[in-house]
Amino acid sequence: xxxxxxxxxxxxxxxxxxxxxxxxxxxxxCRDCQYVSGGEPAAVVLVARxxxxxxxxxxxxxxxxxxxxxxVTRQFCETCGTPLFSDIESNPAVWAVKAGSLDDPSWAKxxxxxxxSSAQPWAHMDPALPQFPKMPG
Amino acid sequence: xxxxxxxxxxxxAVRYEVSAEPMAAYLCHCRxxxxxxxxxxxxxxMVPRAAFKLTGTPKGHTTISDSGYPSTRRFxxxxxxxxxxxxxxxxxxxxxxxxxxxxPSWIRPAAxxxxxxxxxxxxxxxxxxxxxxxxxx
Ligand SMILES: [Zn+2]
Ligand SMILES: [Zn+2]
Ligand SMILES: [Zn+2]
Ligand SMILES: [Zn+2]
Numbered sequence: 400x401x402x403x404x405x406x407x408x409x410x411x412x413x414x415x416x417x418x419x420x421x422x423x424x425x426x427x428x429c430r431d432c433q434y435v436s437g438g439e440p441a442a443v444v445l446v447a448r449x450x451x452x453x454x455x456x457x458x459x460x461x462x463x464x465x466x467x468x469x470x471v472t473r474q475f476c477e478t479c480g481t482p483l484f485s486d487i488e489s490n491p492a493v494w495a496v497k498a499g500s501l502d503d504p505s506w507a508k509x510x511x512x513x514x515x516s517s518a519q520p521w522a523h524m525d526p527a528l529p530q531f532p533k534m535p536g
Numbered sequence: 537x538x539x540x541x542x543x544x545x546x547x548x549a550v551r552y553e554v555s556a557e558p559m560a561a562y563l564c565h566c567r568x569x570x571x572x573x574x575x576x577x578x579x580x581x582m583v584p585r586a587a588f589k590l591t592g593t594p595k596g597h598t599t600i601s602d603s604g605y606p607s608t609r610r611f612x613x614x615x616x617x618x619x620x621x622x623x624x625x626x627x628x629x630x631x632x633x634x635x636x637x638x639x640p641s642w643i644r645p646a647a648x649x650x651x652x653x654x655x656x657x658x659x660x661x662x663x664x665x666x667x668x669x670x671x672x673x
Contacts, residue, residue: 409571410597426576426659434546434617435574438634438643439563440659442575461547461615473616479597480611480618481571498575498655507575508657519640523661 402450406501408481413456415483415496417446422493426509426528428518431463435473435482435497438519442498443485444507451484451494458483465489466514466533511535543637545617550594552619554632556587561634561645562671563664565654566602572609572618572633576658579634580621581643588630594619602650603670647671 407414422445432441458474465471469488475481485495498507512524516532524530537557544551559582569578594610601607601623608622621631634640648660652668660666 409568409599431546432574433635433640434615436576436578436635437569437573437618438579438637438640439573439576441573442655442657459613459616463546475616477595477613479571480595480609480613480616482574482616499570499573501575504570504575504655505657507655519634519643521641521643521645521661523659525659 404501404503406483406496407455408476408479408483408500410476410479410481412478413458413476413481413483414454415451416454417451417496419447419450421446421496421507423511424498424507424509426512426524427514428512428522429466429514430517431465431471431473432514433517433519439522440512440518441482442504442507442509444496444498444501445493446496448492448494451496460486537642538639541637541639543619543632544592545594545612545615545619545636547612547615547617549614550590550592550612550617550619552588552590554583554588556584558583558632558643559629561643563645563648563660564650565648565658566650567653568599568601568607568609569650570653570655573635575655577648577654578618579640579643579645581632581634581637583630583632585628585630596622602653
């Protein structure tokens with residue numbers, strides 16, 4: 400995917416730009432991501448913290464305790480509800496951008512599946528992708 | 537299938553109870569659901585509105601759906617969780633998001649829908665019927 404690339408919410412109130420290539424793309428089946436994503440995994444694009452700039456609007460944050468015990472703050476649009484990206488206290492060097500909010504999510508091909516231990520029994524997983532019960536490592 | 541069943545958003549501000557079995561469940565890959573659900577499908581569980589009892593006040597965002605009629609997505613304005621959708625064309629139905637059910641494990645998705653808009657990397661169960669748009673009713 401050619402950097403820079405852009406994204407935003409469904410209603411257009413919030414826009415962002417990312418100026419470097421993603422570090423990784425993961426499908427996350429943790430229970431918190433299921434809340435965000437309607438039950439299926441969230442497709443999460445990890446980008447360098449300093450490469451993402453909000454160019455319009457101000458997302459709202461909701462903070463939960465992640466599985467690590469550290470805070471995860473989920474940023475979303477207050478007007479349309481679109482999940483945008485998360486602050487991960489245990490990994491402050493990145494933003495976890497939600498692929499659905501990219502203007503073109505088609506290139507954001509996941510390379511790994513994480514938190515399979517909490518996936519719903521009906522969730523389908525691509526057998527070609529590496530899977531981890533929680534996080535890798 | 538447990539009836540009644542309950543659900544709500546991640547922070548607890550919005551809660552509901554349903555006193556009937558779901559009519560159907562689908563995995564929806566439409567672009568609107570991708571925004572809502574971080575890129576993957578939304579898991580949509582149809583229940584009769586008459587059997588749906590809501591507490592709390594979710595926020596609504598209305599767009600014209602790809603089927604051509606207004607559709608309102610209801611989410612919690614505190615935590616961002618998508619909770620249900622209200623298609624104007626079928627006011628007698630509420631479309632729950634499985635991720636906000638207290639126990640989504642017993643849902644049995646019947647089909648994958650709006651495949652025409654799915655991301656090329658979207659995971660799709662090989663054994664479910666697929667429809668380019670809405671399923672035949
Ligand atoms: Zn918005
Ligand atoms: Zn997750
Ligand atoms: Zn909430
Ligand atoms: Zn949809």
